[in-house]
Amino acid sequence: MVDVLGIDVGKVQLHAVLLQGEQTARKAVDNTSKGHQQLLAWLKNRKVRELHVCLEATGIYGEILAETLHDFGYIVSVVNPVQIKSFGRSAMVRTKTDRVDALIVAQFCRSQKPAAWTPPPQEIRDFRALLRRRETLQQMITAEKNRLEGVSSVQVRRSIKVVLKSLQRELTALEKSIDDHLDSHPDLRGTVERLDEIPGMGPLTAMKIVAETNGFSVCDTARELVAYAGLNPRHYQSGTITRRGRISRIGNAALRKALYYAALSAKNHSSYFRAFVDRLKAAGKRPKVIITAIMRKLLVLAHTLVHNQTRFNPALGA
Numbered sequence: 333m334v335d336v337l338g339i340d341v342g343k344v345q346l347h348a349v350l351l352q353g354e355q356t357a358r359k360a361v362d363n364t365s366k367g368h369q370q371l372l373a374w375l376k377n378r379k380v381r382e383l384h385v386c387l388e389a390t391g392i393y394g395e396i397l398a399e400t401l402h403d404f405g406y407i408v409s410v411v412n413p414v415q416i417k418s419f420g421r422s423a424m425v426r427t428k429t430d431r432v433d434a435l436i437v438a439q440f441c442r443s444q445k446p447a448a449w450t451p452p453p454q455e456i457r458d459f460r461a462l463l464r465r466r467e468t469l470q471q472m473i474t475a476e477k478n479r480l481e482g483v484s485s486v487q488v489r490r491s492i493k494v495v496l497k498s499l500q501r502e503l504t505a506l507e508k509s510i511d512d513h514l515d516s517h518p519d520l521r522g523t524v525e526r527l528d529e530i531p532g533m534g535p536l537t538a539m540k541i542v543a544e545t546n547g548f549s550v551c552d553t554a555r556e557l558v559a560y561a562g563l564n565p566r567h568y569q570s571g572t573i574t575r576r577g578r579i580s581r582i583g584n585a586a587l588r589k590a591l592y593y594a595a596l597s598a599k600n601h602s603s604y605f606r607a608f609v610d611r612l613k614a615a616g617k618r619p620k621v622i623i624t625a626i627m628r629k630l631l632v633l634a635h636t637l638v639h640n641q642t643r644f645n646p647a648l649g650a
Contacts, residue, residue, distance in 0.1 A: 334407075335380050336515035338438025339387040341394040347372065349434040350378060351442055358431060362601045363393060368400045375514060386441030387558075388413045392464070392586070399451045409446040412559075414438055417629075452546035455517050460543040462510050464586070510539070523547060527634050529644040532598025532603060532626075541591040548639065554632045561587045563628050588627070605629075608650040 336351040342363060348371060359374050361367035370468045375383065388393050394410070402408045416433075419440045441505045442445075451457070473496065480492045510565060513520040520542065525647040527538035542548070551557040558564050561584055605626060612622045637644060 334384050336438050336442045337375070337380075337396070337400075337406075337596060338434050338436070339381055339385065339394075339438060340434040341387050341397065342391050346397065347431055347434040349431070349438040350375070350380070352378065352380070352436050356435075358434070361422075364399070365396070368397055372400075383407065384409065384441055386411060386437050386444075388416055388437065392444055398449065399457070402449070402451050409441065410449040411437075411440070411446050411489045415444075415446075417442065419444070433522045451565075452549065453522060455513070456546050456549075458490055458545065459513055459517075459520065460546075462513060463540055463543045466503065466510065469499055469506060473499045473503065482504050490583050510549060520547065523638055526637050528642065529629060530633055530637070531602035531646075532594040532630060533634075534594070534597070537590050539596045541587065541631075542620045544587040544590065548635060554635045556632060557635050558628055560584060561591065561627075561631060563588065563591075563624065563631065587631075591627040591630055592623065595623045598626050598630065599623060604646055605650050 333353060334408065338349045338351075340347040344363060345366060347360050348359045348361075357378060361370045361373060361374075365551075383400075384410045385401050385406050387398060388389055397409050398410055414468075420436045435642045443493075452460075469474055473509070476492050476496050476499065480489060482498070483489050483492065509514050513525065524535065524538045527533055527541060528535050533541075545551070548557075551560050555564075559561050599609055599622065608626070608629070609622055612625060617625070633644075638641070
């Protein structure tokens, strides 16, 4: 029998529950590279050979763990949190703790046998890591510039300027690495250039979207991709009342952020989306609803261009 491991993924810690036949074992480790290795060592000590691991799709907090477990040879399933939540409700689980959540994930894995997850190829992993590091450097530069504005001490200002200069140097070097990476992978650059033609995108947004969707391999359909980005509407149902609410926000936050800024640019500066925006305004839609609609349209359009291997055609209305 294949053993089952359910993992509740947090920013700081991982809580794991291992089901081996009738036996249950628990382990908590830090969500770091060292903690991941401790988890693998614990599994080895438990004499685990065949293993099906299940964890919720929690964005960046679970990505490296999933890749580590897959590379070690285990079957890994990355599941939409909504499915786990629904399973817990069906099992009449009333308590919510990290240990209980991990057990529910393990029981879901044993009962439902979710499909195996396949990690992105190494060039996508590296590309995604480079772009996330670039964003971190940008945030650090912005933070230091903000500190500089509020400091009068000559010594402190000098220190901040030294740090800023170093960060700018590192950012320049990292952008060169990103460009070199695209040169080394022409297909990847071609996908970025295809998306760059969409109004509102720009090269950096195109790169982020390609990276966060694993080169558009993370989902098969545009509808699944919208849900992956957390842009699908929540559904409320009680008795005979059924309505669609706000977007779920259960998905890749980095992808949503990139689409948000692209949608702002498209709404304010693109003639291509003007008629679409005017229709929504005439229907009484609020500005936030319009931005969300453009985000979805941008993502669906990008998915269509990549999967059909076609170029953007401005003659086709939004």
